[in-house]
Amino acid sequence: MGQNNSSRILIYSHDTFGLGHLRRCRAIAHHLVEQNKHLTVLILSGSPIIGSFDFRTRVDFVRVPGVIKLRNGEYTSLSLHMDIEDTLMLRSSIIKHTASIFDPDVFIVDKEPIGLRGEVKETLEMLKERGTRLILGLRDVMDEPNLLAAEWRTKKVRPVLEELYDEMWVYGLPQICNPLENMGLSEKTQRKTIYTGYLPRQAGSAQNMPDLNIVKRPYLLATTGGGGDGEEMVDWLLSAYESDPLLPYPVLLVLGPFMQPEVRTRFAKRASRLERVETITFDPHLESLMTNAAGVVAMGGYNTFCEILSFDKRALIVPREKPRLEQRIRASRAQELGLAKVLINDGKREPAKMAAALRAMPKQNLPSEVVVPGLLEGLFNVNRLMTPWLHRASEPGSAGKTVHKLVDKA
DSSP: OOSTTOEEEEEEEOOSSSSHHHHHHHHHHHHHHHHOTTEEEEEEEOOTTGGGSOOOTTEEEEEOOOEEEOTTSOEEESSSSSOHHHHHHHHHHHHHHHHHHHOOSEEEEESOTTOGGGTTHHHHHHHHHHTOEEEEEEESOOSOHHHHHHHHHHTTOHHHHHHTOSEEEEESOTTTOOTTTTSOOOHHHHHTEEEOOOOOOOOOOGGGOOOOGGGGSOOEEEEOTTSTTOHHHHHHHHHHHHHOTTOSSOEEEEOOTTSOHHHHHHHHHHHHTOTTEEEESOOTTHHHHHHTOSEEEEOOOHHHHHHHHHTTOOEEEOOOOSSOSHHHHHHHHHHHHTSOEEOOOOSSOOHHHHHHHHHHGGGSOOGGGSOOTTTTOHHHHHHHHHHHHHHHHHSTTOOTHHHHHHHHHO
């Protein structure tokens, strides 16, 4: 347990492709330290650009060697000239050693119950013995239930959910998406599941806006997230502006740091020929860009969806469908509820279809015009769920995590 009656939370951020996990974990960490003055949070991540983000006081990170998922589904080391198995052993060792020294009161694992290729399982077992509260955090949509169930069977996840984790938090609402439906989980595991609502984001400051002419007038923000799988959306969007230069708004296109450099260069060259399109690779203050945008074009990952709801933006979602249907499922439910519009990529990517959708955006309803109780209460509920454990850890003279064990058995 931390010194000076402080509490500690360790968060494992599964980052091999994109920015989603890191941005979600960072939002949770920032809210928790804001609400709990004696709390320290440490994030474990393999993201190569984690150092580009701002972190609040009492939030820090340990970066493990990065790995990246190839298009064929295999993993490889991002920077080190090492076999993937050796890289994973190194990551696992760093994770376990960090957890041992940091000695958290609560350990939150994001999305992957045993981590990448099982790299956090030994850490979970070690911390369980110490009485650490173990939480699995899941986004609102994972994948089609039959595919996820098969994946979890292969990875032998179910015993871990049943025996190691104390709670499973779903950062969404069951009436929108239920990621564990038809998964065949035991009643004991199902009782551990809590739906928190979506995680709201804080509006960005005007001080963090980039010095670009395009943002000095009403504009659309188009974002691919990390950009590693955003090539088709960008191509379609550019083709619409190439064919119809009089679309309602100019567009600022954030290509993403993980887009292939040669692809990024090609898109930037196309955009440079268009008077009403501007591109940037990455901005750590995306919240500021979205706060000030007239609307958003995006692929509909979890974090972007939370931002669209938080900042009440009209949105056109162009979901990817491979390797997972996560974005398609979320986008379809959002459209059914009237929270956003969806444009499905049929492979043809006709410029006129994209142009028509962009022309219709100013007439869309705002998300706030749809009433969904508890929609954006995720951070409030995460703090509410966490507070009893943090207070037990920080009580003067308490036995720290030993108290957790006694309370659990009471």
